[in-house]
Amino acid sequence: MDTSNRFAQFAPAIQALELDRINAPSDIPASxxxxxxxxxxxxxxxxxxxxxxARLVLVGITPGFTQWKNAMREAQRQLRAGASADVAHRAAKQTGAFSGEMRPKLIGLLDHIGLHQWLGLTSCSALFHSASHLVQTTSILRDPVFITGAKKPNYNGTPNMIRSDFLRAQIEAGFAKEAQALEKAVFVPLGSKxxxxxxWLVQRGVIPADRILHGLPHPSGANAERIAxxxxxxxxxxxxxxTNAARLDRINRDLKESVANLRRPQS
Structure with a gap:
């Protein structure tokens, strides 16, 4: 699967989307x-x-349906207004990435462990606006994966992505290549999966282990108590x-210490 920049290929289909008629992953056109x-x-x-x-890479598991629709709506808006493919593409990603109720929770968690200070920002909210040049928002499964017929169709880690040939191939063709281009960045995985x-990518020599900040709670509604x-x-x-308070205390302490020991990114 070619997962290079494919926006120009899909731009005509994006412009033709009737987004108000797409209310679930099963409604997404076959194109x-x-x-x-x-x-x-x-x-x-x-x-x-x-x-x-980018100096910071925020890694989700895969974009959900909300993110898909928000990104497509912004891409369509930009294209219909006459924006270039490059401008529309970047705007769609900035608008759609970790969008919805997840984004403010994520910003709060990043600020809490001190990443805004490491980046020289007042808050990590700037990463989605004026400081977007400092961040790469992505997912280990970069294109949305859905489960047909499921009550909750967003993929959540089952089946195991490393044991699935279908999902593993997507990691290797998409995120793994992306990670190799981000040689100076620190990676923040969102969730245990x-x-x-x-x-797994560390074992394959794709990412150095010392550039990963493990343990941040996933900024989903299901984690409300743990986040609080x-x-x-x-x-x-x-x-x-x-809720395992002792484990969260340990993660909290370790993440703050790891961030405090990071070398300040060069401008």
Whole structure:
């Protein structure tokens, strides 16, 4: 699968999209289908640009349907307004990446461990606006993977991406090549499944282990309690039994220490 910059190839189909009629992954036109294996499907999203000057790489598991639709809407808006393919592509990625309710949670977590200070920013919110040159937003499965017929169709790590030939091939053709172009960047995996995938790439010599900051809680609604405790917004005594406070304390401490020891990026 060619996962280089494919935006120009898909631009006509993006302009023709009737986005208000696309309410679920199953509604996505076949023209965006990249591959399928049993119930797993992969669809194009304009997230394939690489920012070689990035100092921070935010790595999700795969874009969800909300991100797909937001990115396509912005790309369509730009193209219909006469923007160049390059401008439309970059705007779509900046708008769609980690969009929705996930983004403010992510910003809060990044600021909490001190990454804004390391980057010389007031807040990591600037990474999605004026300081976008410092960040590469991506996913280990760069194009959205959906599960046909599932109540929650966004892929969440099952089946295991490393044990699936279909998913592993996408990592190798997409994210692995992207990571090799980001020689000076620090990688932040979002979620344990992404961490496992990055460790697999470490074993293959794609990413040095010392450039990965493991452990940040995933900024999803399902992690609300863990995030609240991690950020100091919920007392330990108020936690439910499903939240491991000692583990979160350790991760919190280790991440802050790792960030404090990072060499300041050169401008």
């Amino acid at each position: 965006f289908l990249l591959g399928q294996e049993k119930k797993l499907t992969s669809h194009y999203i304009p997230f394939d640009s690489v920012n070689p000057s 992404v961490s496992e995938g990055l460790d 405790y991690f950020l100091g917004r919920k007392d330990r005594l108020a936690l439910s039994a499903k």
